[in-house]
Amino acid sequence: MNPNTFSPEEWQAIWLTLKVAILAVLGSVPFAIGAAWLLSYARFPGKIFIEALISLPLVLPPVVTGYALLVLLGRHGLIGRFLDRDLGIVLAFRWTGAAVAAAVMGFPFMVRGIRLSFDAIERDLEGAAASLGAPGWLVFATISLPLAIPGLLSGAVLAFGRSLGEFGATITFVSSIPGETRTISSTIYGLLQTPEGDSAVLRLCVVSLVLSFGSLIVSELMIRAGRRRLER
């Protein structure tokens, strides 16, 4: 086999990784907006615990996060059993479960991006909109949220990048099933266990590098575009 071309299994892993990352990011956007709103605008007792909980995946060993997901969302898990029984949704050992794991791992980045944007908005700007007659939800929808779009996008791109590289939580929660949950990372890990996998490992490492580097560049470009947009 030509060492410079991807095998069908490698293509499958690349495609699956992208699919998982895209679903993870799109699916967590509304939750991330809600969490960022809570952290930036709401005042309530115990807020520090919510902040810590959202950031927890950054510092917790990914394998622990994966195990927590298994306990919560596994077929017999605390929440998972009801998802299975009442809604027919199974996440463990499915690609959708890989997306959930990736979403949890990328969530802190997305919340942070949106929250920094919210924090940067002058409160008097929202006060002006309220004085002009906009109810709270309309101020949020027409002023706060549009001004946070650059932060949302850059956070989403970082979360996307994080999702691409997710390994520990994913392999713990959904294992590494070819065609279902075997992403680029778990393919590389598998290939490293075999003596003849070197050229495939190299190819997939290059793909990872390009995707990750690319998403950092895109994120940086969005932060710059956002700065220009917010200039007054």
Added chain:
Amino acid sequence: MSGFEFRARLRLGDFLLDAEFTGEGRVTALFGPSGSGKSTILRLIAGLLKPDEGRIVLAGRVVFDTATRTNLSPRDRHVGLVFQDGLLFPHLSVRQNLLYGPWARRSPMPAGFDQTVEILDIAGLLDRAPRHLSGGERQRVAIGRALLSDPAVLLMDEPVAAIDQERRAEILPYLETLTREWPTPLLYVSHAMAEVERLAQQIINIRDGRVMSVEALPA
């Protein structure tokens, strides 16, 4: 009927605001050094801050009263706010900024739109983004935006302070025209006596969160 009555006490960290005054005449100026509490008073009237205790009446309507637990939202107070640096919505065009109030209240296109745009001399700017306006243009748009929301009271917080000297001379005549032609009472915050004397019929001197004196000026 007076334009407004204000009485409020508010503690903000080490700063205590404890002020009471009544706005007579069309233009009332709040005059005092920076940090004296002028801007805080404006935010209390607009409902962006809440007094610990007090009573605020705008154009005959009680908008805040601790005794009756009245506290109208900024939206229901119908004040037109103009801040020091305009605070135009940066992602909206000048036209969208001007019409944000009527749009948010689902009111029809305001009848005074063309006239307002003409008096403020901003007809040529309607499709521009705020970041492509000069400081003076921005302030004129901000004034137009406040006027077009059909406010019961206009509140201006140092509207020309952020503009350089020559431009200031350019915008003050607009303000003079406005105060002559609009019946809406105006509360004007400034630390520059020249402006205040030019526009106001009444000056309220504020120092360290308190009213030091009230003077009437010949109209």
